[in-house]
Amino acid sequence: MKKLVIATRRSKLALWQSEFIKEELQKHYPDMEITLQEFVTKGDKILDVPLAKIGGKGLFTKELEVAMLEGSAHLAVHSLKDVPTQFEDGLQLTAVSKRYDPRDALLSDKYETIADLPKGAVIGTTSLRRRMALKLLRPDIILKDLRGNINTRIAKLNAGEYDAIILAATGVQKLGIENEVKYFTPIETDVMIPSMGQATLGIETTTDPKIVELISVLNDKDAHIESTIERSFVDTLQGGCQVPIGVKATILDENKIRVQAIVGMPDGSESICEDVTANINDYELVGKTLALSFIDQGAKELLERAEKVAFK
Known part of the structure; x- marks a missing residue:
């Protein structure tokens, strides 16, 4: 093949991730033309309703998968935590990249840690997993929905809508925006267990043997072992x-x-x-x-x- 097309969402983080995979592929195939095709997914469009209420499976992947099945794209780069454990016929998870920091993180302009939060503090997160973990730690805090991309969420924090927010540490780190808040504190996994595949990139392709062979060079052994366990747990x-x-x-x-x-x-x-x-x-x-x-x-x-x- 002389050309590969990567389907990607348009958010800053999604574009960062797709560009990263493009660069990694270019190291293996320096003469190949690799381009990005941008999409807006259902999960990107619906910002006023919690994802769990509209069905979480495939909200950030469906449009990209359609492009691959129709032949206009060859692969899609996802945050692995957003990738369902079951795939449409003709699609598969072909590779997972080296894992970054898997922890969640507390971001605040006032408080450094969860323990520092005052009684009745307002914390922004829409994730049911994070809500559960926070309530187990601090039943007294008030949870408030938080949607939008990373930059939007941090802007809402800076505007005073929340005392703190919880995000995946890796997304903030990849974009290099830790300093946009006073406190950026990763939370140890003993305190808040992450989502399956968090901080790993999943590269989805069609089952075309030629594409699979090309993309398999990106598979990281350790990340593969860890994500296999996590995804099997959730799938079961x-x-x-x-x-x-x-x-x-x-x-x-x-x-x-x-x-x-x-x-x-x-x-x-x-x-x-x-x-x-x-x-x-x-x-x-x-x-x-x-x-x-x-x-x-x-x-x-x-x-x-x-x-x-x-x-x-």
């Missing part, structure tokens, strides 16, 4: 992208991998949490095995109730 629970599920796999050494996972109610009133260590050679089974343990403890019923009460 049939949780989707917008329910209160946190899961983080961390390679400890050449033999062991740690998996932290939590599911619960958005208000923190109920939760199931586990922290296990497994043999890294079993990584293809670990996520499913842990999810089955959660199911035995009532996780599916808990998530069904969580979906019903979310944002009512």
Whole structure:
């Protein structure tokens, strides 16, 4: 092939990610023409309704997938946490990039940590997972919806609409905008377990063997192992992208991998949490095995109730 077209969203972060993958591909294929094709997705258009209310699966990927299936694009670059665990026929997750900082982060112009927040502080986040984690830590805080791209969210914080907001640390770091707030504090995974695939880029392609072979050079072994566990956990629970599920796999050494996972109610009133260590050679089974343990403890019923009460 002489040309590759990358389908991408138009947000600053999405464009950064697609340009990054373009540069990585160019290192392997210096003579190939690689271009970006920009799209506005359903998730980008609907800014006044929480994503969980309109259905989280594929809100930021559908338009890009259509372009690939129709042949106008060859690959799409996503934040892996936004990528559903099941794909349309003819599409697949072909590679995952090296993982950046997987933590969530507290951003504030007044307070450095969650512990520093005063009673009744207003925190901006629409993520059910983050809401659950915050309520488990600080039942006294007030949660307020927060939508828009990263720059828009930070602008709302700076305008005084919130005492603090929670974002994925990696997005802020990639754009180099940590200094736009007084305090940018990553939250350790022991305190707030991230979303599946957070801080990893997922490269989706068609199942065309030629495309798959070209893109597979981008696959990072460690990120592949960690994301396989996380995505298998969520897939077994049939949780989707917008329910209160946190899961983080961390390679400890050449033999062991740690998996932290939590599911619960958005208000923190109920939760199931586990922290296990497994043999890294079993990584293809670990996520499913842990999810089955959660199911035995009532996780599916808990998530069904969580979906019903979310944002009512």
